[in-house]
Amino acid sequence: MVTFNLTPSVSSTFILNGIPGLEASHIWISIPFSIIYFVSLLGNFTLLFVVGKEQTLHKPMYLLLCMLALTDISMSTSVVPKVLCIFWFNWKDITVGGCLTQTFFLHSVSVMQSAILVTMAFDRYVAICNPLRYNTILSNARLAKLGLVCLIRAVLFILPLPLFLKRLPFCAKRIIPNTFCDHIAVAKLSCGDITVNSMYALVIACLVIGLDLMLIVLSYALIIRAVLRISSKKAHQKALNTCTSHLCVMLIFYIPCLFSTLAHRFGQGIAPHVHIIMANLYFLIPPMLNPIIYGVKTKELREKVQISTCQMCSPVATEFKSA
Template identity: 55%
Template sequence: MPAESRTAFSFNNSINPSTFILIGIPGLEEIHIWISIPLCSMYILTLVGNCTILFIITTEQSFHKPMYLFLSMLSIIDLIASTSTMPKILCLFWFNSREINFDACLVQMFFIHSFSIMESTVLLAMAFDRYIAICNPLRYTSILTNPRIAKIGMIAIIRGSVLMTPCPFLIKRLSYCGTNVISHTYCEHMAIVKIACTDTTINRAYGLFVALVVIGLDVLFITLSYFMIVRTVLSLSSKEARVKAFGTCGSHICVILISYVPALFSFFTHRFGQNVAPQVHIILANIYLFIPPMVNPIVYGVKTKEICHRVLRIFYQKH
């Protein structure tokens, strides 16, 4: 009998098992070691890229501006979110280490989703930053002061923490009398809820509520900000001014698309994609979690002239 089956069988009559079993990507177990290569590469790029961004912003006084401070928040969030999941996934793929303690699983779930909410909040703040810079530039420095930026950072932390705090308690009230095997690479909320053998209506409703409050409202306000930005830019008489204004928004728009498109795909396939293969669900969930942290610093490094020049200067100084 496979190890995961023996463990699952031993908890058949348990309300809360002491451990869960993560099986990775079902149907693709034989190539886990090959899948781990791009995942490990993505994690290394995430660490290098975001640490570089943080180093540049913290050491250069000229980068202590609202846009770069928000970018540093985004890098910190990406580093923590990736580190809370990737090491365990690599252990699963490399050493077949499938067990995860019940409470550790809930902590991982809390970190994954709360930091996703924080990232969405920071992306909304960055849209507001671009709106003020383009639509009300004379008041930019008076509106986005350092104390106000610090308050926005605290709001992001509080929002993510408060919205996700009920989830571990809602999961603890469920019974897992059938199995403790999670068909996933990490402890994702819906993946845990699906294996419960009691009524999960409250959990599903709360998960939907959080998704609508976070993704729904944030996307709505980001869209509204860019509608106002586009309207203001198109009213400029100079073509060069219009191109320059749109250019300052380019990196942020790329990051928004990279962050929200996989998240929306993952959300809709989980709830409405009953005919979608489990492998697709899990691959989408991994893309949603690991691609944005890797790509964000690359996008800002390439599309933001000041950061690009600073990185090149560091590189040439070392050689």
């Protein structure tokens, strides 16, 4: 197990303090947290099941939705079970290895999800601006390679974070005023110099968010230019409707992400419980809303979900009647 450079008198565990100032309300706060988590798991697993089952959905667009669903499940599951343990059982201890693993996993999944959103923007660009070559440019094999590149990029960018934490000396104070092991929150507990940690995290945040947003904006600028060249209003509406879902998903991912990143560094005036609740909602709300948005806005997917649901309910109804 990876260990910090701790003094002999200090335990090799950290304490996650939950939501400071709202400890008495942890049980009540756990109710919406657990409901949102359950709905997000149900929605994302349903999407994975339906796309996996239906051969007609084995297309780049729906395979990208599966990648997004996997990152949503990974993101929420890496945080929420531990949060609920804190709220329900007051299990606040987390081992150093567990803390490092959670830090790496959280940030790498976030970076990978950002890359998937860029790929989805490129998918929409090709579908609208070059529809005749869509299957050639974005074949399933090429999409799998893009997914692998997204994963490698996330690992290479985020792997230094736990390694930088490992080299820091940690003294007596080991209470993390949060519900999960965020990199900066852990680094601030060190009694050593965290300049390298802070600068690297800031550079990665600017590089990932800045570059990915720039590519997404470029894709949509080209899409808008192509749509404006179409004379038919019906064609305008159809083309823009295909982008609505992705725009909604992009907004609910990047807005909380930007808020959390900026609040860590410049949000000294923000109450700690507000900051922590917003940080937790970043891991809860997008995973819950993403499958709902795509299920409502994508007609083909919505129909397949309805068919699959009816097929699953029919044997149950038949068995109930026979009983």
